[in-house]
Amino acid sequence: MPRNIIDLGELHDRIVVFGGPYSNLEATEALLKTVDDLGVPRSHVLCTGDMVAYCADPVEVLALLRSSGFGLLLKGNCEEALANNAKDCGCGFDEGSACHRLSKDWYSHAVQSLDDETKQWLAGLPDQAVFNFGGKRFSVVHGGARQNNAFIFETTPHSVKREEIELAGSDAVICGHSGLFFTEVFGEACWHNAGVIGMPANDGTPRVWYSVIDSIPEGIRFSHLPLAYDFKITQEKMRKAGLPEGYASALETGLWPSCDVLTDAEKQKCGVEAVPRQHIWKTV
Numbered sequence: 046m047p048r049n050i051i052d053l054g055e056l057h058d059r060i061v062v063f064g065g066p067y068s069n070l071e072a073t074e075a076l077l078k079t080v081d082d083l084g085v086p087r088s089h090v091l092c093t094g095d096m097v098a099y100c101a102d103p104v105e106v107l108a109l110l111r112s113s114g115f116g117l118l119l120k121g122n123c124e125e126a127l128a129n130n131a132k133d134c135g136c137g138f139d140e141g142s143a144c145h146r147l148s149k150d151w152y153s154h155a156v157q158s159l160d161d162e163t164k165q166w167l168a169g170l171p172d173q174a175v176f177n178f179g180g181k182r183f184s185v186v187h188g189g190a191r192q193n194n195a196f197i198f199e200t201t202p203h204s205v206k207r208e209e210i211e212l213a214g215s216d217a218v219i220c221g222h223s224g225l226f227f228t229e230v231f232g233e234a235c236w237h238n239a240g241v242i243g244m245p246a247n248d249g250t251p252r253v254w255y256s257v258i259d260s261i262p263e264g265i266r267f268s269h270l271p272l273a274y275d276f277k278i279t280q281e282k283m284r285k286a287g288l289p290e291g292y293a294s295a296l297e298t299g300l301w302p303s304c305d306v307l308t309d310a311e312k313q314k315c316g317v318e319a320v321p322r323q324h325i326w327k328t329v
């Protein structure tokens with residue numbers, strides 16, 4: 046299928062990136078407030094997709110994001126599945142895995158909640174975006190440039206990331222999907238995942254994560270930052286809607302109900318408290 050790629054042109058000074066709102070209205074509202082508190086223009090706020098997933102408010106989250114004026118709302122595999130009336134979320138979970146079983150319940154909630162006009166709007170969202178920032182060319186994809194549900198982690202070999210960056214035709218790739226944030230600078234290339242705001246980072250705390258990217262004199266600075274929000278409200282709505290308890294509990298415990306998608310190396314980090322991080326890509 047041809048990819049729908051949009052060019053955001055030249056972005057300046059500061060960008061905010063976030064992924065995976067996952068139908069979590071309270072986290073999405075908190076992100077919006079943070080963006081405005083930071084004074085970042087809404088045109089410089091980029092979402093890496095999966096707006097609709099585990100939590101209870103797909104309609105409200107989409108309405109908020111559609112009216113936000115954010116520079117990019119990328120199509121995740123969840124949006125693609127909903128737009129195509131697919132039978133599942135398209136995350137690529139193995140049949141019979143815990144993720145696969147759990148996804149059935151939230152996915153049917155989302156399918157039933159969204160009207161045809163919304164699904165058509167989801168279908169028209171971009172699969173990839175490109176922009177210039179700090180003298181570098183960036184591509185934004187959901188999972189990977191080749192496949193929108195590819196799981197690319199910090200521990201994924203550089204050779205895989207280099208191939209993806211080359212395929213994207215950029216100096217750097219920003220992605221989402223895997224739910225875990227990281228930045229890697231290797232040689233002339235850079236890979237960045239801002240993490241997700243709809244679920245914790247599997248680190249044993251309820252915080253969720255976004256990133257701020259600044260153009261600074263020596264290059265480009267990536268800051269991974271936590272976001273706090275009232276997860277009790279989100280939990281209550283999920284339980285009232287009969288959504289999977291595993292995801293409702295995860296909002297508080299900070300631990301995913303299943304780690305099926307993680308590599309062995311990523312599983313080692315399960316429950317290890319994440320800390321804010323900064324990475325500088327020296328480009329000057």
Ligand SMILES: [Fe+2]
Pocket residue numbers: 094095121122123136187194221222223
């Ligand atoms: Fe995804």
